[in-house]
Amino acid sequence: ARSNNPSGDSPIEIIRYIRYNPNSGKKLKDLFQHLHKLGYEKLDQPIYPIPPKNYFLDIHLKDVLLTFQGNTNWWLKDEWYEKGGIILQDKASCMPAKVLMEGWEANEGECIDATAAPGNKTSYVSAMMSNRGKLHAFERSPNRYNTLIRMLEKAHCRNVKAQRADFLESDPNNEVYSKVTRILLDPSCSGSGIVNRLDYLVENEAEESDSKSERLEKLASFQLQMILHAFKFTSVKRIVYSTCSIHPEEDERVVMSALQSKIAKERGWKLAPRDQVIPSWERRGREEEMGGDKDLAQGVIRCLPEDKTNGFFVSCFIRDPSGLSVKS
Numbered sequence: 001a002r003s004n005n006p007s008g009d010s011p012i013e014i015i016r017y018i019r020y021n022p023n024s025g026k027k028l029k030d031l032f033q034h035l036h037k038l039g040y041e042k043l044d045q046p047i048y049p050i051p052p053k054n055y056f057l058d059i060h061l062k063d064v065l066l067t068f069q070g071n072t073n074w075w076l077k078d079e080w081y082e083k084g085g086i087i088l089q090d091k092a093s094c095m096p097a098k099v100l101m102e103g104w105e106a107n108e109g110e111c112i113d114a115t116a117a118p119g120n121k122t123s124y125v126s127a128m129m130s131n132r133g134k135l136h137a138f139e140r141s142p143n144r145y146n147t148l149i150r151m152l153e154k155a156h157c158r159n160v161k162a163q164r165a166d167f168l169e170s171d172p173n174n175e176v177y178s179k180v181t182r183i184l185l186d187p188s189c190s191g192s193g194i195v196n197r198l199d200y201l202v203e204n205e206a207e208e209s210d211s212k213s214e215r216l217e218k219l220a221s222f223q224l225q226m227i228l229h230a231f232k233f234t235s236v237k238r239i240v241y242s243t244c245s246i247h248p249e250e251d252e253r254v255v256m257s258a259l260q261s262k263i264a265k266e267r268g269w270k271l272a273p274r275d276q277v278i279p280s281w282e283r284r285g286r287e288e289e290m291g292g293d294k295d296l297a298q299g300v301i302r303c304l305p306e307d308k309t310n311g312f313f314v315s316c317f318i319r320d321p322s323g324l325s326v327k328s
């Protein structure tokens, strides 16, 4: 398997993650049986390097994520793939949706995916809503919107209302969003964490002539604007902000600016504690980027290629039910 370690120092094992898609109507046990027929044996626990013709369920996303050797290609032209029964999705990319839907109950309300294309996280959220209720999906780029529509169709998502629109232009007080309780924000970023680009379409919106710091500054300002806009939705109580960047400028520092904003304080937005954000994941935030606050840093997740994933960052804002101000 190709190494995904950009420095090339120590080879890092490339993994092929495959997410089972319950929206397809197919059963997970039938997928296991199908793999058995293809000569794949399911291991009860992880073994690295993953032996050929073996696979196991991921320990953090047990119910959906299958883990194979990186060069595994049984899915090519396989009907499970062709018909949307499985989706190729890096483990780190599954995490924001998983964190967003923590504690979700069927009658809770609706969700928004503010930056949806190509739709991997949208389809996972849709599946965690059991393909019921309503998931509003925004995508402002016309080309990427078309990709999103194709993806949602292939993934059998029937509860997604996709719109080719800019999330920043949406009206948080519009009656249409009055039942929305959760928002996923996975905005454009530098993509600096992506070392295995197979599953991703990362667009670069910045001018090529920009220096790295100017580019990061522009991205961070846009990312913050997106969070502050999400804070305005009246019924929302949970917002996940994620990037596929490893730069603190787009990660912890954006989160800190959001927490320190006037609107966060007025509306009681704070950072979710570790126990709501995949607590068993060990790599947490950089304390030094979060004012030296250990609890804040423990509340966010970072992923690096050493963790057998792409580089990624996941944070979760929750609204304090007692209406107290955030820790700042």
Ligand code: SAM
Residues within 6 Å of the ligand: 093, 114, 115, 116, 117, 118, 119, 120, 121, 122, 138, 139, 140, 141, 144, 165, 166, 167, 168, 186, 187, 188, 189, 203
């Ligand atoms: N969540 C997606 C997934 O997992 O498949 C990836 C999202 S990608 C990192 C960011 C997307 O947000 C891009 O498709 C970009 O065009 C879109 N976008 C950026 N700014 C936006 C905005 N203001 N409103 C709606 N979509 C936006």
